[in-house]
Amino acid sequence: MWNEFKKFALRGNVLDLAIGxxxxxxxxxxxxxxxxxxxxPLVGVLIGGGIDFSSLAxxxxxxxxxxGAFIQTIVDFLIIAFSIFIFVRIINRRFKKKEEEVQPSPKVDKKEELLTEIRDLLKEK
Incomplete structure (x- = not known):
């Protein structure tokens, strides 16, 4: 049982999750x-002359x-979600470019090339 737990706890996904x-x-x-x-505080100044939302009740x-605390928590969540969205978007774009550079174009077999030409000719008729 101890060995199974070590395998589970030290598996890459679990460590990545803990770090995350x-x-x-x-x-x-x-x-x-x-x-x-x-x-x-800036939103409070803009809306109502320095209102502290956390004290509204x-x-x-x-x-x-x-x-007021609820409003502040919602704003907090929206900012966190937007920040994570931007971060993930930047990371995905970076890795997508690297994958496109690494992947060579697939080689087409002669038979497949001929079949593609035949298909295209049949479509034209």
Missing amino acids: VIIGAAFGKIVSSLVDDIIM IPVGKAEVKY
Whole structure:
């Protein structure tokens, strides 16, 4: 059982996932700081003269519905999602170019070439 666990835990996909989670958490903190400390104060100034969204709440009996924190969390999510989208898009374009450079054009067999010519001639008629 120990050997199976070692194989599972040290498999490449699991390690990649663990690294991704750690980096994602750190990236999330950076984006949260960007949203909390830079973007939301600017949005508050533009919308209502310096409103702090995180403090917005509606009292309901003895409880408070903190809709401002919810708005801030949504903005945080949208910025994180957009940042990841841009990052993945850049990475995909980079790897796509490398794959196109590496892959040689497929060699066509003489028989296939003749069959293609026959097909094209039949289509013309």
